[in-house]
Amino acid sequence: MMKKTKIIIVGMGGQGVQTIAKILALTAAQKGLEVSYIPQFGVEQRGTPSVAFITLDSKKVNYPLFDIADWAVVLHPRAIAEAVKYVDKKTKTIFDSSLMGVEKINKKPVDIFGLPAVKLATENFSSRLANLIVLGQVSRILELPFELAWKNTAETLEKKLKNETARKASRDALLLGYENLLEKKSFSKPDYRPKAGTIIFDGDGKQGFLISEHCKSCGICVAKCPIGAIKMGHNTGVFASPLPEIDIAKCSVCGTCSLFCPDGAIKTERKK
Amino acid sequence: MDKLFPKSYKQETKPHLFCPGCGHAAILKQLGEAIDELGVQKNMALGIDIGCSLLAWNFFDIDTAQTHHGRTASVMVGYKMARPERLAVAYMGDGGAYAIGLQSLLHAVLRNEPITVIVVNNENYSMTGGQKSPTTRKSAEGGDLRGFKGPEMISHLAAKNAWVGRGSVGNPRQLRVLFKKALANQMENKSFSFLEVLSICPVNWKTDAAASFERLKEMEKIYSLGEIKIDDEKN
Ligand SMILES: Cc1ncc(C[n+]2csc(CCOP(=O)(O)OP(=O)(O)O)c2C)c(N)n1
Ligand code: SF4
Numbered sequence: 001m002m003k004k005t006k007i008i009i010v011g012m013g014g015q016g017v018q019t020i021a022k023i024l025a026l027t028a029a030q031k032g033l034e035v036s037y038i039p040q041f042g043v044e045q046r047g048t049p050s051v052a053f054i055t056l057d058s059k060k061v062n063y064p065l066f067d068i069a070d071w072a073v074v075l076h077p078r079a080i081a082e083a084v085k086y087v088d089k090k091t092k093t094i095f096d097s098s099l100m101g102v103e104k105i106n107k108k109p110v111d112i113f114g115l116p117a118v119k120l121a122t123e124n125f126s127s128r129l130a131n132l133i134v135l136g137q138v139s140r141i142l143e144l145p146f147e148l149a150w151k152n153t154a155e156t157l158e159k160k161l162k163n164e165t166a167r168k169a170s171r172d173a174l175l176l177g178y179e180n181l182l183e184k185k186s187f188s189k190p191d192y193r194p195k196a197g198t199i200i201f202d203g204d205g206k207q208g209f210l211i212s213e214h215c216k217s218c219g220i221c222v223a224k225c226p227i228g229a230i231k232m233g234h235n236t237g238v239f240a241s242p243l244p245e246i247d248i249a250k251c252s253v254c255g256t257c258s259l260f261c262p263d264g265a266i267k268t269e270r271k272k
Numbered sequence: 273m274d275k276l277f278p279k280s281y282k283q284e285t286k287p288h289l290f291c292p293g294c295g296h297a298a299i300l301k302q303l304g305e306a307i308d309e310l311g312v313q314k315n316m317a318l319g320i321d322i323g324c325s326l327l328a329w330n331f332f333d334i335d336t337a338q339t340h341h342g343r344t345a346s347v348m349v350g351y352k353m354a355r356p357e358r359l360a361v362a363y364m365g366d367g368g369a370y371a372i373g374l375q376s377l378l379h380a381v382l383r384n385e386p387i388t389v390i391v392v393n394n395e396n397y398s399m400t401g402g403q404k405s406p407t408t409r410k411s412a413e414g415g416d417l418r419g420f421k422g423p424e425m426i427s428h429l430a431a432k433n434a435w436v437g438r439g440s441v442g443n444p445r446q447l448r449v450l451f452k453k454a455l456a457n458q459m460e461n462k463s464f465s466f467l468e469v470l471s472i473c474p475v476n477w478k479t480d481a482a483a484s485f486e487r488l489k490e491m492e493k494i495y496s497l498g499e500i501k502i503d504d505e506k507n
Contacts, residue, residue, distance in 0.1 A: 013291075014291075014292065046291035046292055046475060048289075159478060160480075198273075207273075209273050211276065213287060214276075214286060214287045216287065216291070216292035216293070217292055218292035218293030218294075218474065218481055219293070219480060219481035219482075220293055220481045220485075222481065223480075223481035223482040223485060224481075224485070239292075241292075258276070259444050259445070260298065260444065261298075262290065262293060262294055262295070262296075262297035262298040262301065263286075263287060263288070263297060264276035264277045264281075264286065264301070265276070267273060267274065267276055269273070269274060
């Protein structure tokens with residue numbers, strides 16, 4: 001028998017909040033639990049807060065909404081406001097301690113845990129996989145079997161996991177989260193700072209500029225560069241996603257990246 | 273560093289609200305460049321629809337009005353009647369233009385209203401989550417690939433001195449030239465101008481950057497790009 005468990009997950013659109021929620025809901029249902037999952041996000045779908053409400057119970061879930069969550073998962077400092085309404089002292093709270101300090105969560109729950117998901121993902125794989133680390137962690141907390149969670153992850157993300165490397169990295173990220181032991185520390189400062197300002201790539205009489213506050217990591221510059229001089233790097237931008245890097249020695253300053261970039265975030269030029 | 277944005281952008285609203293890789297943002301960038309090159313920023317109004325186009329409500333440093341779904345062409349016709357000396361541009365999605373707002377569009381064409389209509393064809397209803405729209409190709413999984421050819425249809429209805437064309441985010445330089453023609457026609461010929469732009473929607477298509485542009489290539493094979501000749505025999 002499982003006690004009724006109410007979970008709220010908040011983050012910024014594009015971070016994978018709804019992916020986490022969907023896979024959790026599927027896995028819990030396959031384990032035989034009654035599940036309700038309600039997604040809530042703005043019309044933009046990306047870049048604004050995204051919220052998932054999940055209720056798990058061994059009895060039928062009659063009403064899907066709730067006032068106070070048993071677990072709150074906070075993936076981005078800009079989405080905290082969405083969670084606080086549903087958090088009280090007893091809500092066990094997990095937050096991405098790589099992106100925010102604990103003081104950002106204003107109503108202090110007693111049990112608050114830092115999970116540096118973006119940092120772990122960036123150091124081990126790519127920041128894109130931070131959501132799978134969180135999914136792994138929450139799956140263990142809810143006592144969902146790892147292999148079942150992985151099966152649903154692989155099926156849900158099938159299109160993105162066509163090549164073996166991507167598949168393996170995703171499984172490893174999920175496992176890293178699953179095996180991570182939650183700690184209670186002071187977590188007073190974020191231990192990972194997104195890149196801010198303009199990143200300059202300099203060399204060979206050429207310069208490349210990347211405005212990290214504008215780049216949304218769409219990858220168009222990477223796909224469009226005719227000589228493959230741009231790839232996704234290890235820096236994380238303000239949208240908690242990887243920023244492209246220009247191999248300036250290779251760059252022919254053709255201007256294709258800035259022509260196609262929808263966000264005016266990249267530019268290359270010859271030094272004057 | 274040289275400029276990153278067109279001059280007509282409202283700089284303080286960037287990063288803008290569009291999703292990563294959004295075709296709308298790439299299209300508005302070329303529209304902005306065309307507006308800069310023609311020097312019409314202070315002499316025009318932009319009408320935007322319901323749909324992802326509404327995320328451009330503070331995109332430009334240009335008078336902007338947001339309308340009901342599919343009514344952007346009609347609203348801009350009214351604007352033009354009141355302010356004939358200014359450029360009136362209606363910017364909308366394919367759902368707004370070809371489904372709920374088709375009648376508004378057709379009457380603007382038939383009456384040869386001197387406005388410029390821009391329709392962004394991303395083959396779905398993006399804002400509401402990627403549902404099928406009139407432009408969703410039938411049986412996109414294979415077989416018959418019929419799509420909705422808006423510009424061709426309009427070229428059969430439009431007046432002799434109207435201007436019709438189609439561009440693509442896959443060809444930004446050509447797109448900028450087409451924007452300039454579509455805007456110049458309104459000023460010079462005082463007649464209707466229509467530009468459809470083939471676009472990408474990585475979020476709802478669930479494609480990465482490379483796969484989005486591959487799908488766009490398929491669209492470019494079905495729909496011809498450039499100026500589309502007016503068939504004026506019946507007019
Ligand atoms: C009268 C009315 N009907 C339906 C809707 C719901 N609605 C909001 S956005 C949208 C889809 C817009 O799609 P499209 O015009 O293709 O633009 P896109 O988002 O793809 O750029 C719909 C149907 C509405 N807001 N108003
Ligand atoms: S095209 Fe622009 S927004 Fe997209 S990844 Fe490259 S720099 Fe970032």
